[in-house]
Amino acid sequence: MMSSHSTRRTFFAVVATLAFGLAPATAQDARRAYVPAAPDTVRAVAAEHGMVVAQEKISAQIGADVLRSGGNAVDAAVATGFAMAVTYPRAGNIGGGGFMVIHSADRNEDVTIDYRETAPAATTPQIFLGADGKPDIAKSRDSALGVGVPGTVAGLALALEKYGSGQFTLAQLLAPAIALARDGFVVSDDMADTMPGWHRRLARWPSSARIFSRPDGRPIGEGDRLVQGDLAETLSAIAAQGPRGFYEGPVAEKLAKAVTDAGGIMTPADLKAYQAVIRAPVRGTYRGYDVVSMPLPSSGGVVLVETLNILEGFQLTDLKQGTPASLHLLIEAMKRAYADRARYLGDPAFVNAPIETLTAKDYAAKLRSGISTERATPSKELVSAASSPHEGSNTTHFSVVDSRGNAVSNTYTLNFSYGVGLVADGTGVLLNNELDDFTAAVGASNAYGLVGYEANLPGPGKRPLSSMSPTIVLKDGKPVLVTGSPGGSRIISTVLQVIVDVLDYKMDVAAAVAAPRLHHQWLPDEVRVEAGFPNDVLGELKAMGHTIVEPMGQTSANSIVVTPNGPLGAPDPRTRGAEAAGQ
Numbered sequence: 307m308m309s310s311h312s313t314r315r316t317f318f319a320v321v322a323t324l325a326f327g328l329a330p331a332t333a334q335d336a337r338r339a340y341v342p343a344a345p346d347t348v349r350a351v352a353a354e355h356g357m358v359v360a361q362e363k364i365s366a367q368i369g370a371d372v373l374r375s376g377g378n379a380v381d382a383a384v385a386t387g388f389a390m391a392v393t394y395p396r397a398g399n400i401g402g403g404g405f406m407v408i409h410s411a412d413r414n415e416d417v418t419i420d421y422r423e424t425a426p427a428a429t430t431p432q433i434f435l436g437a438d439g440k441p442d443i444a445k446s447r448d449s450a451l452g453v454g455v456p457g458t459v460a461g462l463a464l465a466l467e468k469y470g471s472g473q474f475t476l477a478q479l480l481a482p483a484i485a486l487a488r489d490g491f492v493v494s495d496d497m498a499d500t501m502p503g504w505h506r507r508l509a510r511w512p513s514s515a516r517i518f519s520r521p522d523g524r525p526i527g528e529g530d531r532l533v534q535g536d537l538a539e540t541l542s543a544i545a546a547q548g549p550r551g552f553y554e555g556p557v558a559e560k561l562a563k564a565v566t567d568a569g570g571i572m573t574p575a576d577l578k579a580y581q582a583v584i585r586a587p588v589r590g591t592y593r594g595y596d597v598v599s600m601p602l603p604s605s606g607g608v609v610l611v612e613t614l615n616i617l618e619g620f621q622l623t624d625l626k627q628g629t630p631a632s633l634h635l636l637i638e639a640m641k642r643a644y645a646d647r648a649r650y651l652g653d654p655a656f657v658n659a660p661i662e663t664l665t666a667k668d669y670a671a672k673l674r675s676g677i678s679t680e681r682a683t684p685s686k687e688l689v690s691a692a693s694s695p696h697e698g699s700n701t702t703h704f705s706v707v708d709s710r711g712n713a714v715s716n717t718y719t720l721n722f723s724y725g726v727g728l729v730a731d732g733t734g735v736l737l738n739n740e741l742d743d744f745t746a747a748v749g750a751s752n753a754y755g756l757v758g759y760e761a762n763l764p765g766p767g768k769r770p771l772s773s774m775s776p777t778i779v780l781k782d783g784k785p786v787l788v789t790g791s792p793g794g795s796r797i798i799s800t801v802l803q804v805i806v807d808v809l810d811y812k813m814d815v816a817a818a819v820a821a822p823r824l825h826h827q828w829l830p831d832e833v834r835v836e837a838g839f840p841n842d843v844l845g846e847l848k849a850m851g852h853t854i855v856e857p858m859g860q861t862s863a864n865s866i867v868v869t870p871n872g873p874l875g876a877p878d879p880r881t882r883g884a885e886a887a888g889q
């Protein structure tokens with residue numbers, strides 16, 4: 307049985323977190339930093355059978371309705387994913403891409419769907435360099451050159467075809483999204499909060515301004531009805547024709563025209579060539595649990611498993627959650643795994659990364675032997691490289707379980723909030739700027755400050771390296787934790803901390819999700835921390851040699867634990883609007 311609505315309202319009422327913009331280190335972002343919920347208000351939402359935990363409540367409820375109507379977790383995830391393309395346009399999308407990890411109890415299989423965007427065929431390794439031969443970040447972040455060929459439609463359709471229950475057609479699962487786009491929905495406080503930061507970027511293009519502005523040109527606000535007629539038509543074309551309705555014909559023509567008119571290089575042929583890929587997951591073990599996560603072109607699974615392997619050799623439970631000694635080990639493990647991310651990882655179709663080594667227990671033991679329990683290891687002693695800037699992100703994660711033991715962990719994104727800001731005229735499709743996740747030049751960094759090398763240079767048809775880490779933790783072959791997060795480079799460390807807090811520290815899933823988080827990504831050599839860590843803890847970390855920097859950009863780990871009594875959902879309290887919808 308679900309906990310009462312009022313309990314959930316209390317849960318959300320105690321938080322004061324807003325979405326964030328492009329420059330987290332500003333005073334405005336500091337004001338928006340996470341204010342931890344009081345521990346006695348943090349409660350998981352219980353359900354008897356199945357559950358969808360997503361960042362936007364209308365879409366979470368749509369997924370739960372599908373479960374209630376006999377659908378499985380994949381059916382529900384597909385319905386939620388398409389609905390969020392309408393109701394959560396900052397990150398829910400059909401103009402971007404993502405990853406889905408599936409535990410199919412029906413087929414006794416763990417599998418992933420890679421629907422990451424690809425670079426257009428005309429992409430060159432130098433595409434994001436300026437005339438001076440140096441990275442020109444405006445090209446990859448603010449221009450249509452940064453638009454990757456969208457993968458979401460192909461990915462969700464492939465997931466449904468291969469792993470859906472067979473009880474729902476794509477058209478049936480698209481119907482709620484089409485109705486929401488056609489008839490509109492009331493703009494939430496959470497969406498309205500994003501407009502001051504993002505409307506100007508959207509309004510660079512009349513096709514985007516028309517959707518996200520009131521008739522007088524001001525940004526849409528809380529309580530307005532957002533109608534997206536063109537998007538309804540595009541979704542209807544997909545319902546009628548399947549992915550071909552998006553990747554071929556009039557919609558594809560319009561998408562390509564919008565990109566080329568805006569100075570990009572995506573063609574109808576690029577869209578027609580797009581393929582989502584079924585991949586075997588990255589697997590690891592941690593203290594008797596199986597960890598199933600996303601393989602390349604996401605770095606998420608590799609970095610997560612490498613970090614967990616390092617930590618497994620330490621008795622974290624003896625150190626207590628949130629203590630300097632425990633946090634120090636987390637930081638040191640992250641630092642080493644993120645250094646390997648930079649050095650080795652890229653699209654597996656283009657690079658031969660040493661995945662077996664990086665995820666091996668003996669390799670972790672070697673790295674662990676270099677960790678002092680008392681002193682921070684300077685990043686430059688791990689590998690030398692350049693320093694990097696910080697910027698913000700938006701992506702969104704949802705977790706789904708059903709009563710048959712199936713689970714879906716899905717993270718998808720436009721990269722920045724609202725992507726590049728360009729709605730392709732006549733389609734309602736907001737386009738991504740995912741190609742900024744490439745490394746513009748050897749040693750350069752992307753918007754998250756992630757340094758990269760040859761493995762992640764741009765190339766035709768290539769998928770940029772990601773950090774998205776949808777993850778399912780199993781015990782004896784059954785899901786016990788479904789988790790993931792938005793947050794660019796901070797995704798992996800967020801997922802890591804949720805897993806450690808649940809498995810090592812036996813925290814209730816809601817407390818684990820709400821607990822303040824920190825992040826180290828090798829370069830820059832600093833620990834980003836959320837509000838909520840006691841000053842004496844931060845003081846001790848500094849005394850160990852860590853450079854502590856506040857605030858940390860937003861992450862949001864909408865998670866589910868599966869108990870013998872049913873699922874317990876934890877909508878992350880960091881942003882308004884998240885929902886655990888149970889069945």
Ligand code: GLY
Nearest residue numbers: 721772773774794
């Ligand atoms: N665009 C963020 C990521 O894929 O990691």
